[in-house]
Amino acid sequence: MSELRQDPTTKAWVILAPERAKRPQQRQKMRRAEELPSWDPTCPFCLGNEDQTPAEVFRLPVVDKGSPWEVRVVPNRFAALEPGGDGTMIEEERLFRKRAGIGAHEVIIETPSHNTPMALMTYEQVEKVLIAYQERYNTLKKNGHIKFITIFKNHGWASGTSLVHPHSQLVATPIVAPYYHREFDIAHGYYVDMGRCLYCDLLAQELEKAERIVAHTEQFVVLHPYASRAPYETWIIPQMHCASFGLFPDMYLAELARVLKDTLFCLYQRLDNPAFNLMIDSTITEDEEDPYYHWHIRIIPRQTTIAGFEMGSGIYINTTLPEETAVLMRECVSSLCEVGRISVEPEA
Amino acid sequence: MSELRQDPTTKAWVILAPERAKRPQQRQKMRRAEELPSWDPTCPFCLGNEDQTPAEVFRLPVVDKGSPWEVRVVPNRFAALEPGGDGTMIEEERLFRKRAGIGAHEVIIETPSHNTPMALMTYEQVEKVLIAYQERYNTLKKNGHIKFITIFKNHGWASGTSLVHPHSQLVATPIVAPYYHREFDIAHGYYVDMGRCLYCDLLAQELEKAERIVAHTEQFVVLHPYASRAPYETWIIPQMHCASFGLFPDMYLAELARVLKDTLFCLYQRLDNPAFNLMIDSTITEDEEDPYYHWHIRIIPRQTTIAGFEMGSGIYINTTLPEETAVLMRECVSSLCEVGRISVEPEA
Secondary structure (H helix, E strand, O other): OOEEEEOOOOOOEEEEOHHHHHOOOOOOOOOOHHHOOOOOOOOOOOOOOHHHOOOOOEEEOOOOOOOOOOEEEEEOOOOOOEOOOOOOOOEEEOOEEEEEOEOEEEEEEOOOOOOOOHHHOOHHHHHHHHHHHHHHHHHHOOOOOOOEEEEEEEEOHHHOOOOOOOEEEEEEEOOOOHHHHHHHHHHHHHHHHHOOOHHHHHHHHHHHHOOOEEEEOOOEEEEOOOOOOOOOOEEEEEOOOOOOHHHOOHHHHHHHHHHHHHHHHHHHHHHOOOOEEEEEEOOOHHHOOOOOOOOEEEEEEOOOOOOHHHHHHOOEEEOOOHHHHHHHHHHHHHHHHHOOOOOOOOOO | OOEEEEOOOOOOEEEEOHHHHHOOOOOOOOOOHHHOOOOOOOOOOOOOOHHHOOOOOEEEOOOOOOOOOOEEEEEOOOOOOEOOOOOOOOEEEOOEEEEEOEOEEEEEEOOOOOOOOHHHOOHHHHHHHHHHHHHHHHHHOOOOOOOEEEEEEEEOHHHOOOOOOOEEEEEEEOOOOHHHHHHHHHHHHHHHHHOOOHHHHHHHHHHHHOOOEEEEOOOEEEEOOOOOOOOOOEEEEEOOOOOOHHHOOHHHHHHHHHHHHHHHHHHHHHHOOOOEEEEEEOOOHHHOOOOOOOOEEEEEEOOOOOOHHHHHHOOEEEOOOHHHHHHHHHHHHHHHHHOOOOOOOOOO
């Protein structure tokens, strides 16, 4: 079992998980989909190799166990956190605090196809992945020890992934991560001050000038944020105010799948299959019904290395302006628009 | 001129510096020193190429301008921040805040030798680099617009460096970086609560059991921190309580040079010339005389990529225990010890 330790000087928690050192690494250059085989006999996520992963906790299609799977969710074989036990117990030795590494660390295998990244999937397949995300989110939040659930995706070696087969991960922790703690505090403070949601106000302000808007559909806005940390950082924000990804109406997941796939496809085209990290930012499990937060998706291409200054200070240096990259993304999105896939209609 | 923009959802500042996109990149595999030439005609930091950098703001030896230089400090040609102008002016447009990119961004060229990294320098040369650090720190802090000065070093491509010639950087900002803001708040809160310095207490506790101590000299303790974010993360903490690197007595810089060089040499040996980031954590310029903070050096080897989870959440997953890596580092340090370079004497 791993352990969580808190740095007394920053109050940040670190997961110490020596077991993870043993995980396999497929360290080859990231290739475009057409250069990869659709099936790799050595890949634990490929069809026929299901016995190389721990037992499924979810699959699609749900009903017919005999049918070939379309999406599988399995515990991470080299889990940073594991279920069971008391996540609230803290051992203190004067300045040092630690707790057992309770929680969950799961892998969402997005497709049986070894060489179909999300940017190239069908809308239907992306929707199935989103259904799996939401299903696991809503199942895990029922565990009282779990305070916080992050769903994320690392694509490409520069993003820190160790396997090429399209997959996402879910980590559920008994603590709130420091980055999110700050984000929640700020959103909560704004709500207390203004009586309104910070993200709803942000959307309204962004839509007025539409300088950084990439696309705008009935339910979603895609934009390059004002203080983008990296070139082509892209946020997908639902227009409907909703604190938790778990509570977002599932009838909108089909539209989200279209928006997400088209966004990733445009990044794939413009940046030639870039490495990226994708994160779903959602509120803490006990505050799902509270009005202050607004879930959204962040996509951060990893074309530059995070250097000492960024790492040490938390100040990022970005060499491009979001107003300029948004224009380039809009051009790409517009070409999809013509075939009716996504609409770009900045307001006013 | 670049600009600083604040993300309204995290209050983090980003430096938008399109000029930096033009900087040169020497993207070859990081080679061991013996595989590199000692002089590279295309390197802007090599002897004879001084006209490829902006004019020196500091040099050693100081006095004889005709003598060959040993250390040079120059403004970064692709500076993220520039001096002059009013750093306190904030332009607000409802949720969005920006200010001019006022400050300084300098390069410390550590040696004329293209292929002598700090791990392989003489103690005397490392001391000269430290003298240059302190000199620039103390000069820039006099600028009233500058609130915070970070000195850091990126070694190896995986650390985000773009040039191989041994160099460090200094960034002086009109804002306090969010990571440090948190660290200062915590140290200040501890001082208010306990009437003591958090770092002095941390050193006392670490020295008692000595599980994570790598080396211990008259003035410095080298340790692997309790909640290490990465394998072989190493801190060098002065035993003397002092908030600011700028106010640290210069008579101790020779000892710091020995400790720093030997620490980097052991990392070089054990991890085969790893990429790393080195940061000097020092208080904000206006609080130099205040008792709550304690300057120190952090060295973070970059053997794994920072992935989506770490980047999104601020929770790092480390697959090694600092107690185990400290033992391995101690073995290496002890071998130096025999030749009298560093002493390891954990207390009782």
